[in-house]
Amino acid sequence: MFRRKMEWISASEVAEYAYCPVAWYQGRMGMRPAGHMRREMRDGREMHRAAGASLSRSHQLERFSGILRIAGGLMMLLSVIGWFVHE
Numbered sequence: 001m002f003r004r005k006m007e008w009i010s011a012s013e014v015a016e017y018a019y020c021p022v023a024w025y026q027g028r029m030g031m032r033p034a035g036h037m038r039r040e041m042r043d044g045r046e047m048h049r050a051a052g053a054s055l056s057r058s059h060q061l062e063r064f065s066g067i068l069r070i071a072g073g074l075m076m077l078l079s080v081i082g083w084f085v086h087e
Contacts, residue, residue, distance in 0.1 A: 020048065 003078040023044075026032075 022045070 013024065013028075016027070
């Protein structure tokens with residue numbers, strides 16, 4: 001059987017992988033972008049920025065929907081209490 005050398009991965013590498021697996025892999029393999037890759041890297045950064053903005057907006061909408069669910073639940077509770085009081 002072949003034995004593999006155990007390699008450690010730091011927490012910052014995990015964060016880098018979570019951000020962009022391609023950039024993590026290229027860095028791990030010692031690949032550095034050539035001059036002609038600068039445009040592609042700029043485009044990649046812009047795509048990551050747009051994805052992050054979309055995710056942030058999604059989180060905001062999720063929080064807002066939670067507030068609306070709580071408000072709706074409270075309104076239902078108050079209407080049931082009002083129904084019992086006026087019976």
